[in-house]
Every structure is written in structure tokens, then in C-alpha cells.
Amino acid sequence: MDRIPILKMGDFLLVTIQVDLYDQLAETLESDLAQMVKKYSSKGVLIDISAVSIIDSFMGRILGNISNMSKIMDAETVVVGMQPAVAITLVELGLPLKGIHCALNVERGMELLRSKVILDTPEDDEDDSNPE
Amino acid sequence: MIVTLSKDSIRIAREQDTIFLRNRVKEWATKIGMGLVNQTKLITAASELVRNMLKYAGGGTVDIEIVSKGRENGVKLVFRDKGPGIKDINLAMRDGYTTGKSLGLGLPGTRRLVSEFDIQSVVDEGTTISIIKWKNG
Numbered sequence: 011m012d013r014i015p016i017l018k019m020g021d022f023l024l025v026t027i028q029v030d031l032y033d034q035l036a037e038t039l040e041s042d043l044a045q046m047v048k049k050y051s052s053k054g055v056l057i058d059i060s061a062v063s064i065i066d067s068f069m070g071r072i073l074g075n076i077s078n079m080s081k082i083m084d085a086e087t088v089v090v091g092m093q094p095a096v097a098i099t100l101v102e103l104g105l106p107l108k109g110i111h112c113a114l115n116v117e118r119g120m121e122l123l124r125s126k127v128i129l130d131t132p133e134d135d136e137d138d139s140n141p142e
Numbered sequence: 143m144i145v146t147l148s149k150d151s152i153r154i155a156r157e158q159d160t161i162f163l164r165n166r167v168k169e170w171a172t173k174i175g176m177g178l179v180n181q182t183k184l185i186t187a188a189s190e191l192v193r194n195m196l197k198y199a200g201g202g203t204v205d206i207e208i209v210s211k212g213r214e215n216g217v218k219l220v221f222r223d224k225g226p227g228i229k230d231i232n233l234a235m236r237d238g239y240t241t242g243k244s245l246g247l248g249l250p251g252t253r254r255l256v257s258e259f260d261i262q263s264v265v266d267e268g269t270t271i272s273i274i275k276w277k278n279g
Binding site: 030032033034063064065066067068093094095096098099102103104105 | 183254
């Protein structure tokens with residue numbers, strides 16, 4: 011069966027959707043992500059949809075589900091790279107993706123994720139407070 | 143008057159056919175020079191309607207036509223299924239109404255995305271929905 015790969019990058023999970031989504035594929039991604047968040051105790055999920063040319067109500071709902079689901083599992087989700095035509099269509103369709111954090115590109119998405127997540131690096135924190 | 147310039151028909155039986163349909167719609171929309179935003183709206187609308195077709199009727203056929211009205215060209219899609227039909231079309235066209243567990247955006251959302259929208263449904267016989275997106279509409 012087809013699957014969208016999920017990459018682990020430190021405390022984050024990275025998903026780059028490079029194919030056209032159909033419903034089953036989106037649902038598989040949703041459950042895979044839940045498993046991976048649990049397995050790696052991930053703190054954040056970054057979903058790159060810059061290659062996705064169509065998002066309809068179902069896929070929009072899956073994105074919302076992923077965001078809510080990871081929230082409950084103590085991970086933040088950021089969706090990045092939405093194409094302008096897709097954004098226009100989603101708003102007109104009546105699905106403004108409320109409650110989903112978005113960023114323009116992967117770089118800014120990573121920044122946003124880092125700002126939302128307090129990483130477990132106690133040594134670093136102490137270093138910062140005692141510059142000597 | 144709307145004139146049909148060319149026509150094709152696609153059978154929809156499983157979810158993967160959706161991708162094939164989307165690609166064909168994109169191909170035809172590109173052929174008449176439709177802009178990216180209108181293309182995206184049309185393909186999203188098609189995606190919604192095909193989902194309904196698969197979910198409620200288990201499949202059906204989609205006719206793709208290139209149509210022309212005066213100086214305007216457009217793509218027309220006709221979705222035909224032999225499903226259970228829709229009891230109350232006015233209710234089904236309302237935002238947020240659903241008999242399934244979806245968001246209830248499919249039909250009303252689709253109508254907002256296209257230039258022309260027509261729905262005919264007979265209970266226990268099937269549903270036919272036709273949509274047109276004009277190149278500049």
C-alpha cells in the first residue's frame with residue numbers, strides 16, 4: 011500500500027507530501043503520524059504541502075485532525091508551503107483551517123515550531139543563565 | 143446558448159480514480175487556457191463531488207466537456223450516479239448539513255467554487271450534478 015514517508019529529525023517529525031493525496035493515503039498518514047509521535051516522543055510535526063495542488067474538505071479535515079491529535083499528545087503541528095491557489099480555494103470552500111499553525115516555508119515553519127516547543131535541554135538552559 | 147466542443151467520459155469505481163479524474167480535468171482546463179486559481183477551484187470541486195459519488199453511490203461516471211458560450215470557453219463536468227438519491231436537496235445544499243460524519247461542506251462549498259451548478263436527484267434512482275467553470279469566471 012502507498013504511504014507518505016515520515017522523517018524523524020531530532021525532536022521533530024518531518025512530512026513532505028510529494029504526491030497527489032487521496033482519502034486513504036491521507037488517513038494512513040494521520041494514523042502513522044500518531045504512532046510516530048508516540049514512538050519517538052516527538053515535540054513537533056512539520057508538514058510540507060508545497061507540492062500539493064489540491065486540498066479539499068476531506069484533506070483539510072485530516073490536517074485539522076492531525077493538528078488536534080498531536081496537540082493532545084503534547085506535540086505542535088505546523089503546516090508549511092501552501093500554494094496561493096490552494097489557499098484561495100480553501101477559504102472559498104469554507105474551510106479556513108482554524109486552529110492549524112501555518113508558515114510560508116519550511117525554514118519559517120521550523121522557527122515557529124522551535125518557538126512553540128520548550129525542548130528538554132536543561133544543560134543548555136543553565137549555560138545560558140551563567141555565561142561564564 | 144452553450145455549445146459542447148469536445149467530450150470525454152470517465153468511470154469512477156474506486157478512490158484512486160479520483161486522481162485520474164483530477165489529472166484529466168487539469169489537462170482540459172489547461173487546454174482552454176484557464177488560470178491556475180480557477181483550475182484549482184474546479185479540480186477541488188470535482189474532488190468533492192467524486193467523493194460524494196463514491197461514498198453514497200459506490201461510484202458512477204463523470205463526463206468532461208469543453209463548452210463555449212459566446213466568446214467564453216469553459217469546462218463542464220457532469221457527475222452521474224445510480225445511488226440512493228438525495229431526499230431534500232435544499233437541506234443538502236446548506237452549509238454544515240451532513241448525513242455522514244463529514245463537515246457538510248461538500249455540496250455548498252462546491253457551488254461556491256464553480257460558475258454554474260445544477261443538481262437533479264430522484265430518491266432510489268440516482269443523482270446528477272453538473273458544474274461549469276468558465277475560463278474567466
